[in-house]
Amino acid sequence: MQARAVRPSARRQKGGKAVCSAGSGLQAGNGQHHVLRSVQNNVGRIERSAVSASVGARRVSSTSSVGYASRGAVACSAGKVAVLGAAGGIGQPLSMLVKMLPSVKELSLYDIQGTKGVAADLSHCNTACKVTGYVGEEELTSALEGCDLVIIPAGVPRKPGMTRDDLFNINAGIVKSLATACAEVCPNAILNIISNPVNSTVPICNEVYKAKGITGASARILGVTTLDIVRSNTFLAEECGLDVDQVDVPVIGGHAGVTILPLLSQMRPKVQLENKRIEELTTRIQNAGTEVVEAKAGAGSATLSMAYAAARFAESCLRGLQGDKVYECAYIESSLIPDLEYFASKVQLGPNGVEEVFEVGQVSDFEQQGIEGLIPELKKSIAKGQEFAKN
Ligand SMILES: NC(=O)C1=CN([C@@H]2O[C@H](COP(=O)(O)OP(=O)(O)OC[C@H]3O[C@@H](n4cnc5c(N)ncnc54)[C@H](O)[C@@H]3O)[C@@H](O)[C@H]2O)C=CC1
Numbered sequence: 327m328q329a330r331a332v333r334p335s336a337r338r339q340k341g342g343k344a345v346c347s348a349g350s351g352l353q354a355g356n357g358q359h360h361v362l363r364s365v366q367n368n369v370g371r372i373e374r375s376a377v378s379a380s381v382g383a384r385r386v387s388s389t390s391s392v393g394y395a396s397r398g399a400v401a402c403s404a405g406k407v408a409v410l411g412a413a414g415g416i417g418q419p420l421s422m423l424v425k426m427l428p429s430v431k432e433l434s435l436y437d438i439q440g441t442k443g444v445a446a447d448l449s450h451c452n453t454a455c456k457v458t459g460y461v462g463e464e465e466l467t468s469a470l471e472g473c474d475l476v477i478i479p480a481g482v483p484r485k486p487g488m489t490r491d492d493l494f495n496i497n498a499g500i501v502k503s504l505a506t507a508c509a510e511v512c513p514n515a516i517l518n519i520i521s522n523p524v525n526s527t528v529p530i531c532n533e534v535y536k537a538k539g540i541t542g543a544s545a546r547i548l549g550v551t552t553l554d555i556v557r558s559n560t561f562l563a564e565e566c567g568l569d570v571d572q573v574d575v576p577v578i579g580g581h582a583g584v585t586i587l588p589l590l591s592q593m594r595p596k597v598q599l600e601n602k603r604i605e606e607l608t609t610r611i612q613n614a615g616t617e618v619v620e621a622k623a624g625a626g627s628a629t630l631s632m633a634y635a636a637a638r639f640a641e642s643c644l645r646g647l648q649g650d651k652v653y654e655c656a657y658i659e660s661s662l663i664p665d666l667e668y669f670a671s672k673v674q675l676g677p678n679g680v681e682e683v684f685e686v687g688q689v690s691d692f693e694q695q696g697i698e699g700l701i702p703e704l705k706k707s708i709a710k711g712q713e714f715a716k717n
């Protein structure tokens with residue numbers, strides 16, 4: 327059974343997003359948004375039209391209900407995307423992947439250093455997207471003008487021994503100032519928040535928009551947890567000997583330690599795993615970021631896999647803006663779990679950002695314990711972000 331659209335039973339939650347029960351067959355991203363396939367299609371071709379054609383065909387076959395013409399607040403016939411923190415470890419490969427998306431016509435690269443060189447370099451790639459580099463606060467407004475989507479990987483990464491929350495003191499201020507600029511210059515743009523700790527930086531952005539009286543923004547302020555899904559799909563495909571393109575594991579909660587909760591009981595295709603193995607795989611997914619931090623031994627955290635994941639999520643957001651119904655997991659303001667104001671869950675993306683929020687659905691006893699166990703930590707991180715933003 328596929329849970330696709332608003333069902334009559336859907337109930338509204340704050341921000342105008344509807345809540346639906348999760349259908350067991352609902353697949354993140356419809357299994358169709360393949361950034362790397364776009365890239366592969368592009369490499370070695372003199373003309374890009376073949377890529378556009380294949381993406382166009384995908385769009386026609388989707389369950390599109392809202393076209394360009396009927397889009398409301400956010401106009402996106404020529405997608406303009408900004409990457410803030412574009413000269414960094416994530417920012418550079420992410421910017422390259424975004425430049426290869428056929429729906430992106432303009433790409434703004436903003437950072438406090440280094441973007442002129444990155445933009446000059448990227449601008450030589452023969453894709454139709456125009457790239458401009460902006461450096462320093464005085465150029466931030468120009469970078470953001472007319473943006474449909476703003477992706478934020480600005481901030482410091484972890485070193486071995488640190489938690490994501492240890493980044494709060496530096497990154498909270500960076501994200502707050504960037505969110506303030508977005509709220510002023512492109513309040514209708516969708517924000518993809520990558521900067522850690524995501525569990526706190528997303529509440530910070532929402533508080534900034536609320537303080538400015540911008541309504542409905544919580545549907546457009548999305549914490550990017552896609553790397554957790556990408557990792558889960560990879561590990562489970564390896565574990566079960568499956569084609570990774572066929573594997574879809576929803577991951578809910580948040581994006582730090584035990585707040586990352588893969589729902590292996592809802593994995594597609596359905597597999598049988600021993601309880602002990604489920605626990606081991608869950609722990610590996612929760613610690614996968616730390617695995618990379620330790621392997622990089624002081625040189626930062628995940629950059630390439632994060633760029634891949636963020637490009638997939640950005641592509642889904644852009645497809646939503648263009649009227650496709652696309653499913654992803656994202657960390658958003660939510661009323662799914664009593665007592666938690668933010669939660670990552672399956673959502674449907676559309677022209678206004680998150681259009682539907684799907685209930686967690688049926689979970690195993692182990693996963694239920696995981697949900698109960700993550701609440702105190704997530705609650706603390708949310709409150710920390712909210713308090714910071716208000717002061
Ligand atoms: N959500 C997720 O799943 C993941 C999140 N991350 C987070 O992403 C962030 C970035 O990681 P990396 O790219 O590896 O770090 P990095 O240090 O390589 O790059 C960060 C970039 O941000 C820039 N920057 C700093 N302050 C800025 C400001 N005020 N405005 C614009 N740009 C500014 C820096 O100049 C730098 O170029 C970190 O906080 C990291 O923890 C990393 C991996 C996964």
Ligand SMILES: O=C([O-])CC(=O)C(=O)O
Nearest residue numbers: 484522553615616627628
């Ligand atoms: O672990 C980190 O610090 C970066 C991150 O969020 C991830 O890789 O999931």
